[in-house]
Amino acid sequence: MIQLIHFRLCPKSRSIRLALAELRIDVELKDERPWEWRQEFVRLNPAGEVPVLVEEDGRPICGAYAISEYLAEAGGHVQEEGGLFPGDRERRAEARRLVDWFQGKLDREATEVLLEGRLYSRLKAGASGAPDAETLRNARTNLRYHMRYLDHLSEERDWLSGPEMSFADLCAASQISCLDYLGEIDWSDQGFARQWYARMKSRPSLRAILSERVPGAPAPPAHYADPDF
């Protein structure tokens, strides 16, 4: 069986878990703490990062970008219907712009800092260099800006990148779910984003992830797994 090496509170790992579940591809999950730099793992992915998809013949596909495009290419042709990047070439470009926005910009400007400061620094033995108070404050300011953008997209469109769900929705939901685990999302001002996330939360792919607990991490807030939040 295909394996996915992942960390349960890594948003990029979550985006690939969602993609696999939406595409109905069964995988065996293997937990990895990438910051431990296990030799066997680094041999698979010299970048030392999750997620890594391991094919049945042992070949690794490394990183959310390579894996998502690899999954999208199954069958050898660009899929105009269903799949991770539905629609024509322009619509797929819009989905990819937003994948980059959520996995890149939102992650860099908010999620990564808050996960590092609030969670990873607790899980890593002898961790040093946790973000200081000002860095955390800046990340929260950035997050408010990102939530307004998510709200704007949710108001304008059925799904974030257009009329059909795409990998952009899965990437956004992955980021938001990790931030929500930390209690960092203020849902009171985000009517449209909230409706979009409620729809995401009702999907079996995300429900499975939200029902998990993460060993060593504090419990999430009560609304975290509740579709009626």
Next chain:
Amino acid sequence: MIQLIHFRLCPKSRSIRLALAELRIDVELKDERPWEWRQEFVRLNPAGEVPVLVEEDGRPICGAYAISEYLAEAGGHVQEEGGLFPGDRERRAEARRLVDWFQGKLDREATEVLLEGRLYSRLKAGASGAPDAETLRNARTNLRYHMRYLDHLSEERDWLSGPEMSFADLCAASQISCLDYLGEIDWSDQGFARQWYARMKSRPSLRAILSERVPGAPAPPAHYADPDF
């Protein structure tokens, strides 16, 4: 005619310029200084980042990820020969792993810091927060590690991701060329990487870029544009 909005010393802009030249697609270049957050530019790309490809009907394709996949999809099918991601699905996954390595990891760990500290901080009026000496020192340490990896890939393979040139080579050459502009690359220890870069430098696509000067920036070292360096 298609337009490419870019900044001449932005590695991601360079990767798309190389891709367009290798695919023989003519574009009109428009210079942008993204840190000025020009309203007209931010309306095209809310992320405020270059590169942006503007189609003849005015539609923007934003960011190196969306643009490269958009160009690779021209014709509506995955191209197994030539193009930005040649070969089968596994070979394309390997090219994308390395695109992520160079545009992501190398950029974040070295290029971005050195460009910011040595160049952008001079170009930006009233810039604040230039990286300190320790940050620059760490970026140079990371760069030595990346150059060893580039040397290793160049020794093992004809091109960085396999037997044919791919977008991974264009991304690596874009990063290296910006670092080389700053005189940050020590070529003395990098025999195989040097041979690979000499081949890249002899291609008309990169030659055109290396022959340019950047207004407001210091001149590059003498070997910068020379294929026999």
